[in-house]
Amino acid sequence: MGAHRLISVFAAGFRGPIFCSEPSARLLPLVLEDALEVGVTRDRALIELFLSQLGRRLRPVPYGQWTEFGDGAPVGIRLQPAGHILGSAYVECRVGRGAARRRILFSGDLGAPWSPLLPAPRSPWSTDVVVLESTYGDRLHQGRRERRQTLRRVLEHALRDGGTVLVPAFSIGRTQELLYELEQVIHDHANEPAAVDLPWRDLDIVVDSPLASRFTRVYRELKPFWDREARRRVASGRHPLSFEQLTTIPDHKAHERAVDYLTRSHRPAVVLAASGMCAGGRIVNYLKAMLGDPRHDILFVGYQAQGTPGRAIQTYGPRGGYVKLDGGSYDIRAAVHTIQGYSAHADRKDLVGFIRRMRRRPREIRLVHGDPEAKESLRVELQTLLPDANVLVPER
Numbered sequence: 001m002g003a004h005r006l007i008s009v010f011a012a013g014f015r016g017p018i019f020c021s022e023p024s025a026r027l028l029p030l031v032l033e034d035a036l037e038v039g040v041t042r043d044r045a046l047i048e049l050f051l052s053q054l055g056r057r058l059r060p061v062p063y064g065q066w067t068e069f070g071d072g073a074p075v076g077i078r079l080q081p082a083g084h085i086l087g088s089a090y091v092e093c094r095v096g097r098g099a100a101r102r103r104i105l106f107s108g109d110l111g112a113p114w115s116p117l118l119p120a121p122r123s124p125w126s127t128d129v130v131v132l133e134s135t136y137g138d139r140l141h142q143g144r145r146e147r148r149q150t151l152r153r154v155l156e157h158a159l160r161d162g163g164t165v166l167v168p169a170f171s172i173g174r175t176q177e178l179l180y181e182l183e184q185v186i187h188d189h190a191n192e193p194a195a196v197d198l199p200w201r202d203l204d205i206v207v208d209s210p211l212a213s214r215f216t217r218v219y220r221e222l223k224p225f226w227d228r229e230a231r232r233r234v235a236s237g238r239h240p241l242s243f244e245q246l247t248t249i250p251d252h253k254a255h256e257r258a259v260d261y262l263t264r265s266h267r268p269a270v271v272l273a274a275s276g277m278c279a280g281g282r283i284v285n286y287l288k289a290m291l292g293d294p295r296h297d298i299l300f301v302g303y304q305a306q307g308t309p310g311r312a313i314q315t316y317g318p319r320g321g322y323v324k325l326d327g328g329s330y331d332i333r334a335a336v337h338t339i340q341g342y343s344a345h346a347d348r349k350d351l352v353g354f355i356r357r358m359r360r361r362p363r364e365i366r367l368v369h370g371d372p373e374a375k376e377s378l379r380v381e382l383q384t385l386l387p388d389a390n391v392l393v394p395e396r
Contacts, residue, residue, distance in 0.1 A: 003035035010050065017059045019067060021079050023087030023222050025060035027172065027215065034171075034211045038280075063089065083111030083121040084344050085173030086219055086226075092124055103127040105362070109135070109369075110346040110354060114144045116180035117219070117240075119227045121346075123353075126360030134370030135303060135345040137378025147342060152185050154299060154337050155270060159195035159203075162266035163295030163334075168283045168310055170276035171212035173344050174302055176219045176241060178272060179207070180230070181342075183240045195268040201245070208249040208258060208273040208282050216241050255282055263289045276302055277310040278325075287313075288325055296334040301342035306371075314338060352381050364390045 020028060029051055036047050061067050061079060068076045074097065079089035088111065093104045105127040113120035142150060158165045169175045182205055190201040207213055220241050223234060233240055249255050262269055274281040290296040291313075298317065304310035312323045317336035322329045346354065355361060365382055367375045375393045383391045 003031050004039060007032065007035060007040065007050075010053070016057070018054070018057045019059045019061055019077065019079075021063060021081075021087045021089050022060045023225050024089070025058050025087075026218050026222065027087055028058070029054060030211065030214055030218065031172065066094075080124065081119050081121055082108055083113070083115055083118045083346075084109040085111075086118065086176070086222055090121065092127065102129070104129045105131070107132045107354075109133055109344070110351065111344055112141055112346050112350055115344065116177040117226050117230045121354065123355070123357035126358060127362050129364045129366070130355065130362045131366045131368060132351065132355070132378075133345065134351065134367045134375045134378045136343060136347040137351060137367065137370050137374040137381075138376075139340070139347055139374075140349055141340060141343060141347040147339065148181055148185060150339055151181060151342075152189065154339065155185075156194055158297035158299065158335065158337065159198070159268040159270075161295050162195065162268055163293070163297060164262045164268070164286075164290060165270045165297045165299055166283065166286050166290065166334075167270065167272045167299045167301060168276050168278050169212070169272045169274065169301065171209050171274045172215045174276060174342070175207060175209070175212040175272050175274075176216055177342070177344070178301065179205070179216065179243075179246065180240045182270070183238070183243045186243065186245060187238065198268055203245055204247060204267070204269040205243075205245050206247050206249065206258065206269055206271045208255055208271055208286075210250070212272070212274060213248045213250075249282075255285070259285050259289050262286075263293075266295075277304055277308040278313060278323075279308050279310070284309075284325055287323075288328070288330055290334060291323070291330045292333050294333045294335065298334055298336050300336070300338045303343055303345070348378060348381060351378060352385060355382060356385060361386055362389060365392070367391070367393050 032054060033047060033051060036050060063079055063081055066076045066078045068074055076094045078092040082088040082090045088109060090108050091106045095102050103126065105124060110121055110133060111118055155165055169178060186200045191199050194200040194203045223231060230240065249258050271286060273283040273286060275283060278284065278287060298313060300310065300314055304314050309323050309325055313332060313336060317332040322331050367379055379391050379393055
């Protein structure tokens with residue numbers, strides 16, 4: 001459920017419990033506090049009142065544990081790691097008793113296997129109905145190692161002329177995964193050149209997002225929920241989310257100084273800033289200052305929805321077009337790069353594999369959350385895998 005939708009549910013009078021994973025119970029208040037400040041009110045008293053009510057309704061439950069509620073026709077839910085962001089879960093529901101019991105699975109956003117920091121999602125043993133996301137149901141991502149090599153090559157190429165690489169990234173999930181990958185690149189190539197006369201060990205990595213910085217701190221506190229690879233990296237003495245080259249921008253005045261300095265200077269840098277689709281946040285100020293200068297580069301590492309400035313930059317930038325930002329038109333002379341493999345969503349192979357690995361496969365699959373082409377491509381693939389199942393795309 002999106003942050004603004006949950007706020008609307010509260011405003012409509014909802015006073016029931018909110019079941020979530022243990023990491024989500026830590027991260028959700030940060031998400032909602034930011035959503036309130038940006039889209040509802042800056043009145044701290046009202047925000048604190050909302051957050052206190054939220055805290056009383058949160059019911060964190062461990063992964064893998066059934067939670068039962070309801071009388072007559074009992075309902076149980078079980079959360080399992082979805083591998084999308086820290087704390088994400090797919091939800092197994094069981095309804096009824098005995099032979100009449102049915103299991104329904106809601107995938108939410110499924111993550112790609114081998115995503116940084118996160119354990120890969122494991123399929124359940126069985127289910128009757130699956131409501132499955134299809135965001136990348138029509139394409140495949142790069143492998144983890146190939147993706148990291150691509151990231152290094154793109155950054156080295158982009159930094160060659162002394163500009164800044166802007167990476168629009170969501171504050172939660174994508175930013176932390178990119179930091180993890182950048183720490184690995186710096187570790188592996190410390191003495192090699194990232195740019196002219198600048199080795200990787202001296203490259204500035206800037207996170208310019210107060211919310212992302214807060215999320216990153218909480219991510220570090222949630223190490224028990226990291227995957228084994230990440231925990232081994234910490235045990236060896238490395239700090240994948242707080243390494244030496246990392247700088248965070250604390251406030252708006254420092255943000256303005258950073259934009260001005262990086263716009264005028266010829267010191268290469270990588271800046272991660274929200275929002276991920278360039279629809280708001282601090283990334284917009286960087287874009288307005290730098291899009292017209294070919295020294296700078298824009299690197300997209302996630303899906304850009306239709307109608308967003310990110311999609312416009314991605315589409316029209318290579319053609320020398322323009323984009324509308326805050327009511328103004330900005331020519332795009334900066335280079336534009338896209339690495340699709342860094343999506344936090346599973347691709348077609350992963351989604352099909354999630355269904356294939358079930359020992360008793362579903363009789364019905366409903367495909368949601370994707371463009372029509374992605375839904376149809378995945379529907380055909382799943383129908384071939386399960387010829388006796390009903391694979392459908394519900395009408396909106």
